[in-house]
Amino acid sequence: MFEYIDKPDVKQNNLKRIRTQLGLTITALSNLADVSTTLISKTERMLANPTRVMKNKIIIGLNADSTSTEKKWKYEEVFPGDE
Numbered sequence: 001m002f003e004y005i006d007k008p009d010v011k012q013n014n015l016k017r018i019r020t021q022l023g024l025t026i027t028a029l030s031n032l033a034d035v036s037t038t039l040i041s042k043t044e045r046m047l048a049n050p051t052r053v054m055k056n057k058i059i060i061g062l063n064a065d066s067t068s069t070e071k072k073w074k075y076e077e078v079f080p081g082d083e
Contacts, residue, residue, distance in 0.1 A: 013079050016044040018062060033061025055079055 019029055019040075026044075030037040035050075035057050042048035043058070050058075055075065062073045075082070 013043065013046070013082075015040070015058065015078055018073060018078055019044070022062065022065065024062075024065065028065075029058070029061050031061075032064045033057045035061070052082075055082070 019026070024032070026037050026040050030040055033040070035054055039048065039050055039054060040058065043050055043055075055078075059073055059075055059078060062078065066072065
């Protein structure tokens with residue numbers, strides 16, 4: 001489901017900033033994205049690098065709580081530089 005990161009050159013992600021901006025707790029995002037709270041927490045702290053499938057589920061969760069007039073988050077905005 002995710003791999004642990006041993007390298008200090010881990011790329012930053014914007015997940016925590018965006019999640020808090022939306023007023024979501026880790027638990028709320030976990031429910032919306034259908035992923036574990038542990039996965040979200042470790043991803044935010046850059047202790048784990050989830051698969052692209054898991055990252056896409058997180059993006060769907062971030063966008064699930066927004067209305068049609070609100071901004072939709074894109075993969076590149078949440079996980080910049082991810083290949």
